[in-house]
Each structure stands twice: as structure tokens, then as C-alpha cells.
Amino acid sequence: MIPFRFLHAADLHLDSRFIGLAHIPPSVRSYLKESTFAALGRLVGVAVQEKVDFVVISGDIYDISDASLQGQLRFQEALQELGRHDIGVFLIHGNHDPLDGPRLTSEPPKHVTVFGSEEPVHAVGYRRSDGKEVAIVSGISYPTAKVTENTALTFHRKQGSSLFHIALLHGNVDGDLQHETYSPCTRRDLIERGYDYWALGHIHTRSILLERPAIVYPGNIQGRSIKETGPKGCYVVDVDEEGGTTLHFHELDxxxxxxxxxxxxxxxxxxxxxxxxxxxxxxxxxxxxxxxxxxxxxxxxxxxxxxxxxxxxxxxxxxxxxxxxxxxxxxxxxxxxxxxxxxxxxxxxxxxDREQLLLEDSFLGEMLRIAMRSENNPSELDDLINTALQPLMENQELRKLLSSVGADEKLDWLRQAAELGVTLLNGREDSAEEVANPPYRQAGGQKDEH
Ligand SMILES: [Mn+2]
Known part of the structure; x- marks a missing residue:
């Protein structure tokens, strides 16, 4: 094979609104709002500086299907900048920015290949230094926001071609249940397609699932909430004569x-x-x-x-x-x-002294014993929480909200309630007034925003 270098990024989520953060002064918010664009700017910088032959982007370029005009214009600007350096771009759209989203309808520039939602086609990646064909690049976009079929199975190598094969896929490999199961497939499905590099998107946590063939999630280029901690960026991939790959991570956030x-x-x-x-x-x-x-x-x-x-x-x-x-x-x-x-x-x-309290013949001792029993017994926990929530369940809106509460969250509530009980009651069980006005609170952001 002919050695070459490409850049793999995914999940740009341009113009993300950072809705999870409350009470932010405008000066801080404006910097946050600019951060996805700043990351895009750095991506272009890395592509130019590292002299990559081309760039692949594996979906979710925009944060919402009804992408902001600013998001679209700035992405076009970045594409133009890559074009000025003769760097080709291959991209797909994902569940956040499907093809049916109401966006500007303009033909992509010549150096940009946008894959459709039909069976993957075989585009050609060139080496910039000598214009040699070095790779076959295929991809599949989301026609609408929800794709639940295994689209990985539609990929197939170009017949008779010994070039390095790259597949762009936005989806969920090996059912990571923390994410909605868009375009689900297994590692085995991917291996069997015979491609050399699976350029994945959708899961925002960076991970290399396999080295050969390479199956790679670069993660998003800019963290957007407290659930997306740590450095964010893209991979620059070197392909050697044997078709082996070496990946270098570049921070962009x-x-x-x-x-x-x-x-x-x-x-x-x-x-x-x-x-x-x-x-x-x-x-x-x-x-x-x-x-x-x-x-x-x-x-x-x-x-x-x-x-x-x-x-x-x-x-x-x-x-x-x-x-x-x-x-x-x-x-x-x-x-x-x-x-x-x-x-x-x-x-x-x-x-x-929890052990001591658990043995005590007191209200607090009894409360802790109930809490401990419920912690170890899901149906008892459900009973306890359902009884406690009874008054709230009479309200239709609250009932809707509460019905989506998961087991982990209920366990959290139980533990917090037990701690609150200990704080309020320990050493002063007579103090009825304090119990009537529980001062418990959690400062700042919600624990679990999406
Ligand atoms: Mn995404």
C-alpha cells in the first residue's frame, strides 16, 4: 500500500447551546457558545500543520437538524479553508443533523464529498504530494433522525481494489446502552466487511475498539456538558506500507x-x-x-x-x-x-458510627435499618419510594416526570435521604422543629442533565 495520512473527527455539534448550564453571566456564556467553532478552527489548523492528505468527519456536524445559519456558514468557511490547502473532505450526517434537516441547499464544493443515505458508494482519496490514489472512502448518512437498522452490513469493499478502505459510520457499536441505539451493529459485523479503518461517530467518548482493522471513535471535538469530561479532539492517522495504522490524538477543545x-x-x-x-x-x-x-x-x-x-x-x-x-x-x-x-x-x-447506630433501639436506628434493607432489595425500595411519592403522583405533570426515574436515581434518593435523616436527627431526636424544615439542598447545576 501507499503510505498516507488522514484526519478523523466526529460529532462537531457546531453551535451547541450548552443548555445544561444555568446562571451563567453573558461574558462566560459567549465564550462557551464560541467553543465549538474554536475547536473547528483548531481542527483546520491541525489538518494544515500535519499536512494530512484528507479529512473524514463521521456525522453530527451540527447540533440540531434545524442548524443555525451561523453554524452552517462557519462550517462552509472551514471547508473552504481546507480547500485552499488542497485538503479533501469526506463527510456523513448523523442523528443530530440528518439529511432531511432544513438547511441551506447548496452544492458542496468540489473537494468535499457528502455521502448520501443509500448503499455506500466508493469515493477515492488522493495523496496530495503526488496526486496518487491511496484510499477508497465510503460512508452512509442518516436520511432522518432515527436510523435503527444495521447499516454497517451494507458496506462492501470495492471489487479488485487493493487500496486502503475507510468506512464512515455514525452509530452504536456493541450496544453501549448509555446511548440511544442508533444504527446498531457489532464489532464482528464491522470486521467481516473487510474494511481497514472504521471511522466512527456518535459515541462522544474517545475509544479505539480494535487496532486491525482499526475501529475508532475519536469522540467529540469539544465537551458540552459535565458528562463529557477530559480532553476532546481528533485523530491524525498514519497508514504505512503494510496497511497498519498509527494514531495520534490532537486536543481541540x-x-x-x-x-x-x-x-x-x-x-x-x-x-x-x-x-x-x-x-x-x-x-x-x-x-x-x-x-x-x-x-x-x-x-x-x-x-x-x-x-x-x-x-x-x-x-x-x-x-x-x-x-x-x-x-x-x-x-x-x-x-x-x-x-x-x-x-x-x-x-x-x-x-x-454507622454500625453503632444500626444497632440502636431508636427512631434513627430504625430508619437506617429500613434504608439498608431497601438498598439491598429493589422491590422494597420501590415500595418505599412509591409510598413517599404518593402525594406528588396526584399531579399529572409530576407523575409523568417521576415515571421516568430509574433505579440508580432512586437508590441515590434513598442514600441522600438517609444522610439527611442522620444529619437532622443524630444526637437531637427531640428537635421536631428542624425536621419540619429540612435544610437539605444541592448547590448549583442539576445532577443529571441531558
Ligand atoms: Mn453526537
Whole structure:
């Protein structure tokens, strides 16, 4: 085979709206909103600098099928820039930007191949230095938002061609149940098609499922929520004479998402806790000085500081202060090294002797015993939660919302309720007033936004 180099990216989600983040000042929001475009700009930069022969993009170029005009124009601009450097582009559309989406209807420029939704065709990839044919590239787009057939099975090698074969597919390989099962297929299906490189999209977590044939999810180019943590970018792939591949990951994101754990164990007062959080913020700033970070802190462990978090709303107070400081940076346009704390997940508890409490003949002891039993018995957990939710179920809207709550979330509720009970009742069972006004709260962003 003839050695060559290409760039593989997917899930650009251009002009993503970052709806998961609440209470963001305009100065921070505008930077977030620009981040998917900034990542696209860096992608073009990498393609030019690394002298790739062509670029493949595996679907979800736009965030919504009714893509914004700005998203479309800026993508066209990026394509033109690649064209100026003679870099060809092969792309497909995915479940977020299917072919039937109401977008500008214009013929793609000559150096851009947009694959349709019919059986994959065989396009040719060229080496820029000498114009030699080096690869057969095939792909299949989503005609509408929902494709549930196994479209991988429609790929077949070009007869009689010994060139390196690349397949562009937007779909779910080996049923990752965290994602909706669009275009489901198995690793075996892909291997059997005889292609050399499966350029996948759809799953936003970067992963190399197999080395030969290469089956690769590059992940999205810019994280969009607290569920998409860590570096985001694309792969530059070198194909050697034997058809082997070497992949180099290039970071493209300008906003990095983090979830960081801070244990409250051993912290004896509020000042020590604040110091621990501030230190964690500065650590992130040092680790990622060239761009903005968004972080959620998980407060874990057992200690007396928990009482401040649960009863005084200390996390909410500190959150407001941390955000105020970073807003000042944003207003001065100092986005590099800005660390936006999006919220605290209070998962900590009081320093208690749980074993001792479980044996106690008291209201608290009984409560913990019920909680423990329900934790280990799904039907008991359901009963307990259904009884507790009874009053809410009378409201039609709430009933609809609550019916979609999963087992993990129910377990979470139970644990949080048990901790709340311990915080409120431990050592002061007479205090009926406090129980009547539970001060529990979770500061900041929702725990589970989509
Ligand atoms: Mn996607």
C-alpha cells in the first residue's frame, strides 16, 4: 500500500447551546457558545500543520437538524479553508443533523464529498504530494433522525481494489446502552466487511475498539456538558506500507470539563474547607492554563464540615463567591485559565458510627435499618419510594416526570435521604422543629442533565 495520512473527527455539534448550564453571566456564556467553532478552527489548523492528505468527519456536524445559519456558514468557511490547502473532505450526517434537516441547499464544493443515505458508494482519496490514489472512502448518512437498522452490513469493499478502505459510520457499536441505539451493529459485523479503518461517530467518548482493522471513535471535538469530561479532539492517522495504522490524538477543545472529588474527611472547620476548595480550583487552573475549565466538585467523605454543607448552605455561598471571582476575569476577557465552578454535589455525611447506630433501639436506628434493607432489595425500595411519592403522583405533570426515574436515581434518593435523616436527627431526636424544615439542598447545576 501507499503510505498516507488522514484526519478523523466526529460529532462537531457546531453551535451547541450548552443548555445544561444555568446562571451563567453573558461574558462566560459567549465564550462557551464560541467553543465549538474554536475547536473547528483548531481542527483546520491541525489538518494544515500535519499536512494530512484528507479529512473524514463521521456525522453530527451540527447540533440540531434545524442548524443555525451561523453554524452552517462557519462550517462552509472551514471547508473552504481546507480547500485552499488542497485538503479533501469526506463527510456523513448523523442523528443530530440528518439529511432531511432544513438547511441551506447548496452544492458542496468540489473537494468535499457528502455521502448520501443509500448503499455506500466508493469515493477515492488522493495523496496530495503526488496526486496518487491511496484510499477508497465510503460512508452512509442518516436520511432522518432515527436510523435503527444495521447499516454497517451494507458496506462492501470495492471489487479488485487493493487500496486502503475507510468506512464512515455514525452509530452504536456493541450496544453501549448509555446511548440511544442508533444504527446498531457489532464489532464482528464491522470486521467481516473487510474494511481497514472504521471511522466512527456518535459515541462522544474517545475509544479505539480494535487496532486491525482499526475501529475508532475519536469522540467529540469539544465537551458540552459535565458528562463529557477530559480532553476532546481528533485523530491524525498514519497508514504505512503494510496497511497498519498509527494514531495520534490532537486536543481541540477550548473549554475543558472536569469532575473533581474533594473529601471533607479531616477538615475541622469552614475555613479549612474553603481553603481545600480554593486549592482545588487553583490546581485546575495550573493544569489547564491555555483555555477555560468548567468543574463540578463532588464533596465526599465523612466529617463535621458536612453539617455546614447540609444546614448552612455553605456550598451555595461559596459557589456564588467563586463564580463572582471568575466573572471578573471573564469581563476582562481573561478566558485562558478561567475556572468556572458549575456546582457542588454534596455526597458527604456526618462523622457517625454507622454500625453503632444500626444497632440502636431508636427512631434513627430504625430508619437506617429500613434504608439498608431497601438498598439491598429493589422491590422494597420501590415500595418505599412509591409510598413517599404518593402525594406528588396526584399531579399529572409530576407523575409523568417521576415515571421516568430509574433505579440508580432512586437508590441515590434513598442514600441522600438517609444522610439527611442522620444529619437532622443524630444526637437531637427531640428537635421536631428542624425536621419540619429540612435544610437539605444541592448547590448549583442539576445532577443529571441531558
Ligand atoms: Mn453526537
Amino acid at each position: 477550548s473549554v475543558r470539563w472536569w469532575v473533581k472529588e474533594i473529601s471533607i474527611e479531616g477538615l475541622s472547620n469552614e475555613a479549612e474547607w474553603i481553603e481545600a476548595v480554593e486549592r482545588a480550583v487553583e490546581e485546575i487552573r495550573e493544569m489547564h492554563p491555555q483555555a477555560m475549565s468548567v468543574v463540578r466538585f463532588r464533596l465526599t467523605g465523612r466529617g463535621n464540615v458536612h453539617r455546614l454543607l447540609a444546614e448552612k448552605g455553605a456550598a451555595e455561598d461559596l459557589l456564588a463567591e467563586l463564580q463572582r471571582r471568575e466573572t471578573m476575569l471573564a469581563e476582562r476577557q481573561e478566558y485562558n485559565g478561567l475556572v468556572w465552578t458549575e456546582g457542588f454535589a454534596v455526597e458527604s455525611g456526618l462523622a457517625i
